């Protein structure tokens with residue numbers, strides 16, 4: 050079964066002086082074709098959870114498995130390159146690369162030829178509603194919503210099946226926020242992606258197929 | 271390939287950092303080349319000083335007080351000239367320009383003194399400083415004094431070319447051909463030092479009044495000294511006890527020694543500056559790259575999020591610094607050549623050393639950046 054399976058994971062932040070438990074036993078299964086949202090009060094562990102899903106670190110105990118393989122054992126760099134993309138509230142883009150170069154970056158990384166990569170990136174940028182004349186701009190010449198779309202286009206270009214978004218609408222007005230959620234939803238439903246959105250926004254949560262509530266490092270209900 | 275292309279585009283857009291790093295690499299190269307040429311100049315000065323300095327030596331009595339009235343057997347002079355090799359060596363291997371003077375009181379011409387010289391400047395009275403000079407008739411030159419011909423130079427106005435003068439000191443009389451005139455003290459005849467050596471197959475005891483000479487090769491000063499001190503006393507020796515030679519030699523090498531010591535000190539300092547400079551240049555490279563990478567932390571976090579490996583991030587970022595270093599070093603080398611006016615292999619090595627130090631510094635910074643903790647970083651707000 051092709052799914053993202055989370056089995057009873059825990060995670061703590063440590064430094065020399067103290068240990069902060071951020072996740073305390075989370076189990077859930079994310080299926081492709083559905084859009085999930087995770088809601089919960091500030092500090093309950095949402096970002097931590099999403100980062101572990103993205104393979105930026107591994108759980109202390111328990112496991113996260115994609116297509117039956119644990120993130121603790123796999124090549125996580127490759128997992129992020131090919132399977133999982135994260136979209137953050139801000140600073141997703143390379144400030145010194147153009148919109149087109151940003152979107153094509155995962156393809157450059159794979160060694161694809163420049164014009165080939167850019168043709169594909171162009172297609173994805175148009176798919177998320179950006180206009181040709183914006184492609185050669187640097188990110189700071191775009192609005193927050195447009196930048197967020199570039200990040201989504203980049204995730205699309207990389208061909209990731211898992212799209213993880215941390216407060217993707219946090220900096221956007223409701224109109225732009227709705228657009229972004231619309232695009233993500235289409236990814237889940239039409240491209241059969243596994244979309245997980247962390248949000249504070251009730252309007253976003255309402256759009257989801259499944260809403261997960263988190264409190265003190267655990268999922269409720 | 272496309273990766274490199276966009277990396278370069280991004281570098282071009284980060285103008286300030288790119289120019290700053292380029293400038294640092296350039297400065298570091300120039301600094302190393304300047305240091306190199308300063309060192310080379312000091313070393314050349316050292317060589318020149320050694321080559322140009324003439325170290326003169328004077329024979330004195332054993333106390334070092336008298337040098338004009340030695341009554342020294344001419345055998346010593348012969349030894350210095352390399353005419354004898356008792357003790358198994360030729361002194362003239364180590365010394366040159368031996369000057370010596372021996373005077374003999376004459377009864378005819380009355381009240382005249384016959385002065386035997388090894389070279390015309392052996393007598394102070396005949397040098398420019400002493401106020402006199404010597405004019406030899408056509409066909410004669412100063413080298414005649416090195417031989418033992420029976421010739422002489424008499425005070426001005428007393429004779430013409432081709433004439434002879436009869437001299438007598440009570441022990442011997444001989445007829446000397448007049449080969450020139452001099453403006454030195456009147457009542458003095460000058461003749462070659464060895465003229466009287468074996469007159470009529472008989473050796474007349476003549477003693478030298480004074481003797482001086484120069485060290486042949488300044489680079490072999492120590493050897494020359496050792497050789498001289500086998501025959502003559504060392505006036506500077508602490509131990510003045512024991513059997514002392516009848517004569518001492520004063521070797522005037524103080525000025526040279528002090529000059530050389532000064533230049534060698536400079537060279538030592540410059541050599542010490544090399545590691546210091548390399549360390550500083552490495553540190554500057556480290557901090558420049560540190561600040562530059564810190565200003566792009568988010569970008570590295572994004573790269574990691576996109577699944578770029580640490581090795582790839584290192585190669586990509588270090589590649590940027592490497593390219594800047596190469597361009598900076600190339601421009602720096604050209605400027606270094608212009609500043610110093612020369613180019614040597616050594617300067618290129620110094621430049622290479624500087625740029626290597628810079629690169630090592632940047633490599634340390636870059637390797638640190640590959641270890642960023644993305645999870646912690648992505649949480650910090652702008």
Ligand SMILES: Nc1ncnc2c1ncn2[C@@H]1O[C@H](COP(=O)(O)OP(=O)(O)OP(=O)(O)O)[C@@H](O)[C@H]1O
Pocket residue numbers: 062063069070071089090091092093094095096097098646649
């Ligand atoms: N780098 C860190 N070092 C130590 N503790 C941390 C660190 N990052 C997060 N935490 C702690 O871990 C817990 C979960 O943090 P997390 O960022 O996952 O919360 P969140 O649900 O994303 O909050 P928010 O909605 O405010 O973004 C919090 O209690 C927080 O204090």
Ligand SMILES: [Mg+2]
Pocket residue numbers: 095096097215
């Ligand atoms: Mg968060």
